[in-house]
Amino acid sequence: MIRLQREDFDPGAEIAAMTAGRTDIGGLAAFVGLVREMAGERRIDAMTLEHYPGMTEKKLAEIEAEARRRWPLQASLVVHRYGRLEPGDRIVLVVTASAHREAALASCQFLIDWLKTEAPFWKLEEGPEGAGWVEARASDEDAKRRWR
Amino acid sequence: MALRRPYLQPMKLLYFALFRARIGRGEEEIDPPAGIRTVGALVDWLAERGPGxxxxxxxxxxxxxxxxxxxxxRDHPVGPRDEVAFFPPVTGG
Known part of the structure; x- marks a missing residue:
């Protein structure tokens, strides 16, 4: 399942809902992305996430389908927020559940690596010196390439 | 035969993030010259529209x-009624 929302999410509640009544899940992996207060040497007061309505949902669904094609997953969830966030706020949640840990751990990392380079989101950081758009990092492309 | 009225089938252009800021708008409808048939040609034509x-x-x-x-x-075709979005490399997650 994928969700795009302005509101915060509760990782514990999401995991509880995903596993409720299920006895076929042997392990799950979760990744939570948060707003950091520092970007290198610069302090961050807030971050605004912009996205491409329509294409974002489509790409997230494609990325999730690709994970489910590659690994035997019992359940998967991607929740991504947009709008203005502050340091410490949650940005993204990825949860993958499988009969065994290997598929859960690997697919969770795959999902966040692919999401970072494929899903159309952009971050505008605000700090004491003003606002600026975050530039893509080559290391994110490298992280995605591992999964080819 | 009906007259050609290209403005009835415009192309919808979208700009996100830094591009929206530089171009000064998030979307517009345009009717590019007849020779513009690929993404690359459209990008080159748009780049001549102004400093932004x-x-x-x-x-x-x-x-x-x-x-x-x-x-x-850049080789992908574009035509009337297409939704064409331009944006910098993505930075979500």
């Missing part, structure tokens, strides 16, 4: 293009 467009679209490595919400390269 040129600043956004100057470096091809930093210009991502989606036609009808799918990533495409």
């Amino acid at each position: 467009y040129r600043a956004a679209l100057a470096d091809p490595r930093l210009v991502k293009v989606a036609v009808n919400q799918e990533y495409v390269d």
